[in-house]
Amino acid sequence: MQRSHLDRRALLAAAGLAGVTVLSTRAHGSVTLSPALATQGEGRTLVLLQLSGGNDGLDTVVPFGDDAYRRARPTLGLKKSEVLALDDYRGLHGALKQVRKHYDAGRVALIEGVGYPEPIRSHFRSYDVWHTADIRGRDAGDGWVGRLCDAAFKDEQNPNLVVHIGGNVPYALHSTSHPPASFVNPRAYRWAGGEAETEAYEQAGGMQPERDEKKPKKRAGESSLDFLRRVLADGQSSSEQVRRAVAAYRTPIEYPTNDALAQSLADVAALVNGGIGSRVISVEMGGFDTHTDERTRHDQLMRTLDAALGPFLDDLGRSAAGRNTLVLMFSEFGRRVAENGARGTDHGVAGPMFAFGHGLKGGLYGKHPSLEKLDDGDLVHTTDFRSVYATAIQRCFGVKPEKVLSAKYPLLAFA
Amino acid sequence: MLNTPFLLVALSLALPAQTQAPQAEPELAEAAPGFERIWNARNVEHLYNRAGFGARPAEVEYALRQRPAAFVKQLLEGFAPTSDPLFIDIPAMPERREFEERGEFEKAQNRFRAEERRVLTSFAGWWFDQMVEAKHPLQERMVLFWHGYFTSSTRDVKRTAAMVAQNELFRRHALGNFSELVHAIVRDPAMLEYLDNNENRKDRPNENLARELMELFTLGEGNYTEVDIKEGARALTGWRTTDDKTGSYFQPRNHDDGAKTILGKTARFDADGFVDLLLAQPACPRWVARKLITHFEGVEPDEARLAEYASFLVDKRWELKPFFTKLFLDPRFYRDEVRAERISSPVEYLVGATRRLGITVPPQILWLGAGQLGQRLFDPPSVKGWEGGEAWITTSTLLSRGNMAGMLIGVVKLEDVLREDPLEVEPEGEMMGGDMMGGDSMSDSAAKDARKAGRRKVDLGAEMSGLQRMTNEMYFPRINLTARMQRAKIAGDMQIVDTLADELLPVPLSEPSRAALLTFLRTERSVLALEDGRLLSAGVKSEEILRRLAHLILSLPEAQLG
Numbered sequence: 001m002q003r004s005h006l007d008r009r010a011l012l013a014a015a016g017l018a019g020v021t022v023l024s025t026r027a028h029g030s031v032t033l034s035p036a037l038a039t040q041g042e043g044r045t046l047v048l049l050q051l052s053g054g055n056d057g058l059d060t061v062v063p064f065g066d067d068a069y070r071r072a073r074p075t076l077g078l079k080k081s082e083v084l085a086l087d088d089y090r091g092l093h094g095a096l097k098q099v100r101k102h103y104d105a106g107r108v109a110l111i112e113g114v115g116y117p118e119p120i121r122s123h124f125r126s127y128d129v130w131h132t133a134d135i136r137g138r139d140a141g142d143g144w145v146g147r148l149c150d151a152a153f154k155d156e157q158n159p160n161l162v163v164h165i166g167g168n169v170p171y172a173l174h175s176t177s178h179p180p181a182s183f184v185n186p187r188a189y190r191w192a193g194g195e196a197e198t199e200a201y202e203q204a205g206g207m208q209p210e211r212d213e214k215k216p217k218k219r220a221g222e223s224s225l226d227f228l229r230r231v232l233a234d235g236q237s238s239s240e241q242v243r244r245a246v247a248a249y250r251t252p253i254e255y256p257t258n259d260a261l262a263q264s265l266a267d268v269a270a271l272v273n274g275g276i277g278s279r280v281i282s283v284e285m286g287g288f289d290t291h292t293d294e295r296t297r298h299d300q301l302m303r304t305l306d307a308a309l310g311p312f313l314d315d316l317g318r319s320a321a322g323r324n325t326l327v328l329m330f331s332e333f334g335r336r337v338a339e340n341g342a343r344g345t346d347h348g349v350a351g352p353m354f355a356f357g358h359g360l361k362g363g364l365y366g367k368h369p370s371l372e373k374l375d376d377g378d379l380v381h382t383t384d385f386r387s388v389y390a391t392a393i394q395r396c397f398g399v400k401p402e403k404v405l406s407a408k409y410p411l412l413a414f415a
Numbered sequence: 416m417l418n419t420p421f422l423l424v425a426l427s428l429a430l431p432a433q434t435q436a437p438q439a440e441p442e443l444a445e446a447a448p449g450f451e452r453i454w455n456a457r458n459v460e461h462l463y464n465r466a467g468f469g470a471r472p473a474e475v476e477y478a479l480r481q482r483p484a485a486f487v488k489q490l491l492e493g494f495a496p497t498s499d500p501l502f503i504d505i506p507a508m509p510e511r512r513e514f515e516e517r518g519e520f521e522k523a524q525n526r527f528r529a530e531e532r533r534v535l536t537s538f539a540g541w542w543f544d545q546m547v548e549a550k551h552p553l554q555e556r557m558v559l560f561w562h563g564y565f566t567s568s569t570r571d572v573k574r575t576a577a578m579v580a581q582n583e584l585f586r587r588h589a590l591g592n593f594s595e596l597v598h599a600i601v602r603d604p605a606m607l608e609y610l611d612n613n614e615n616r617k618d619r620p621n622e623n624l625a626r627e628l629m630e631l632f633t634l635g636e637g638n639y640t641e642v643d644i645k646e647g648a649r650a651l652t653g654w655r656t657t658d659d660k661t662g663s664y665f666q667p668r669n670h671d672d673g674a675k676t677i678l679g680k681t682a683r684f685d686a687d688g689f690v691d692l693l694l695a696q697p698a699c700p701r702w703v704a705r706k707l708i709t710h711f712e713g714v715e716p717d718e719a720r721l722a723e724y725a726s727f728l729v730d731k732r733w734e735l736k737p738f739f740t741k742l743f744l745d746p747r748f749y750r751d752e753v754r755a756e757r758i759s760s761p762v763e764y765l766v767g768a769t770r771r772l773g774i775t776v777p778p779q780i781l782w783l784g785a786g787q788l789g790q791r792l793f794d795p796p797s798v799k800g801w802e803g804g805e806a807w808i809t810t811s812t813l814l815s816r817g818n819m820a821g822m823l824i825g826v827v828k829l830e831d832v833l834r835e836d837p838l839e840v841e842p843e844g845e846m847m848g849g850d851m852m853g854g855d856s857m858s859d860s861a862a863k864d865a866r867k868a869g870r871r872k873v874d875l876g877a878e879m880s881g882l883q884r885m886t887n888e889m890y891f892p893r894i895n896l897t898a899r900m901q902r903a904k905i906a907g908d909m910q911i912v913d914t915l916a917d918e919l920l921p922v923p924l925s926e927p928s929r930a931a932l933l934t935f936l937r938t939e940r941s942v943l944a945l946e947d948g949r950l951l952s953a954g955v956k957s958e959e960i961l962r963r964l965a966h967l968i969l970s971l972p973e974a975q976l977g
Contacts, residue, residue, distance in 0.1 A: 122571075124570045124571070125571070137797075138796065138797035138798070139797060139798055139799075159809075159810040167878065167879055168878070171796070174796070176802060176805075176806045179806075179809035179810075179811075180809070180811070181809070181810055181811050182809075182811045183811060184879060189811065189814070190814060191814045191817050191818060191970060192817075192818050192821060192827045193817075193821065193826075193827070193963065193966060193967065193970070194963060196935055196938050196939055196963075197935060197963050197966065197967050199934070199935070199938075200931040200932060200934055200935035200967055201817075201931070201967060201970060203927075203930070203931035203934060204927060204928045204931040204932075204967075204971055204972070205972070223755060223756070224713075224755060224756045224757070224758055224805070224976060225755065225925060225972055225973065225976065227805060227808075228758070228808065228813070228972030228975050228976070229927075229972050231808050231809070231810060231813050232813055232972055234810050235809075235810030235811070235813050235814050236814075238810045239810065239814060291521060292518055292521060340517065341517040342517040342518045342521065
């Protein structure tokens, strides 16, 4: 038994090495990166940050220079002195100080007016559109990340390829061929049993021949029992890899200790640097459905977001794997232009999307939607969110975006 | 209540009048000659696994004393009278005009949603109770099956009463007549809402219901054209829900009563005419038979068998009881390929484990737990329902199944799962990621302390938090495995492993797993310095070891089958 345990460790180490291909962080501080990497897209990690509930885009990137904004938001509107002006039209919400710092350093691409035609104002159904990149939502099939994996990692079956940190796995990651590993906390990604049970459990899962060959589906002729044993062995090694990566990660960067998003992003940094082959990592922050009393609530949300993103982006800058990471931040919709009668805003449509990363070209992209030419009180989107996806698909994974998104969308120049 | 007067309405009264399906007497089919020879414990347990939610040892013994045909008839009729339906409180939706202030309206809406959620939770708990009690296990199996077949979800149907009514519909027709069920589903309020038939109007047809009716409910892809969908949608126009979505009605002025050409037939089809046309297609019995056999056997039927069962369905005019009688008395239902292959859904896994352990669990724990494992009742992931089979199993869900079982047995606390990782206490940085480029290195212990200190605010998600609260406050496993072993006069390691595995597993224990369990038991016994055969003499320590063994058994690959 002990021997099989050791064998497994050895295999793990091998898998860890194989999983990172070009970007092994094991080498001691001397990995030379091909300069082409950052542009060619091989070996990049994509991080998806979902702001759930419908983030108020107009209170995130504030068009303070627009009279129509002040008219529509008599009590909620931010004044010039309350924003971090990017030019004389728009500025970041005043709490986004660290984001501003990274913006000035060229690490933030701000894509304005992102949405899709025939927008849906239901949280769930609009998520589904974002998650499947298809107006039909779940009827269209797997999530877009699942389809991306089919295109980019057809035969590769690393259980940690796609990871979600949080309670509910977003449908974007839904895939039968490349199911995500998911956990609310990497430390909780394990089978909970005492030492002796764990040994026996590993014995029960680990007596498979051909342990190194990982395929997603049941192989032809494979019995369900063998399939389950194989997934069990994968799960045991995958959970150990994740936990080791997190336990071993050292950073001088201080993340806020009392905030779930910041802690999740610290774990993301550990996984990005962990060399365990995670290529898409998803996290979520909730609370953006600000129908009432938005001022207080949204200010707090922006502070929390800034406090988590600031150190995370600093942290990513410390390693090649981190610098090769692209972060996309999105929300299922923006909010209506005019405030409602409860000092809040109701479900709207288009909003800004953010891309963060050390390897991208920062600045403004897309076009700020007009606050005067509205569609029934809502902004009209100027950039389809699938253009942003397409850009990430092409640049991070070197896959033709049409293979993942059913149509062609113009790429953006940020990555 | 202040602004939410509750309408207390017995659910059946809130439903549109339904013609009760005349339940045909199942034929007293006799098993084929020689069937008695395969009527053994293994096959009886297999039948319980598939036609119900697993068996306790006494139930297997009971079935073995019956003639196969007589037992199957009991399965179809239920073992005992089922519980009365849950009396459902239907909270009234707050109306904006009743509220002067917007904020007050929103508060009322929030109260309404919370109340709706509470009612749904109660009903889900009631449903889980029915599954665990298993007075009529096949009926509960079929309610679950239809829920994944004629899907609707609370995500879109934002009305608990409609979801409950749909469940009641499935319960009434669970083992009834498929034709009647399809006729009922095209006027079911939850279905009309879920597939947008309120928007399907004469002047502006919406194809959603027509499409799924053909693609998923009756024919399957490839057996109709886009034109058939468009024409079929016209036939369904006019059926809509009441404003509060708890009922449905036909609105003639929104119905397109012109001629439609569907699947080569031209007539002034209405909803029932359209459904009858679909049921008359040769593809329909094949579709339904394939779905049923695949669900119950875990593997697709071959062509000959499919043809046989499809024509049988037609012969029996869509009655389901004869179909199941035939299936459960079919020796092919008991072949090796079928018995070992089916992966249990999370609901089947948790209900089965609860039954086999013989414990009482607050049903909401099972509901939330199944949700965590990927099967949120009343919220199937898409109109196609749950994918099932190996799609249930990922590295995360497989480990979590074991953790849930450990929680039911009382040896795992959710806090334990979230607590400090043993790996973190003794970092082994030799493997990966220990040395970041460009990073000035903080001393290991300082970094560890810094991270540990902050590491505690974890967002568990609503489901997990609920589960944690519930297990902490409401749950104490009433289980005494020592007594169970002693009663059976079991003492030695091998006997204990074999007996407990036999009781807790839906399928036989494999040799590698047996070896692992024995290793565990021997190790633990030697820690207590007890001879083989004396393990049960250590009181609380014995029980703890048995429970950990049970946790291990329910975490095995074998425990996921059934």
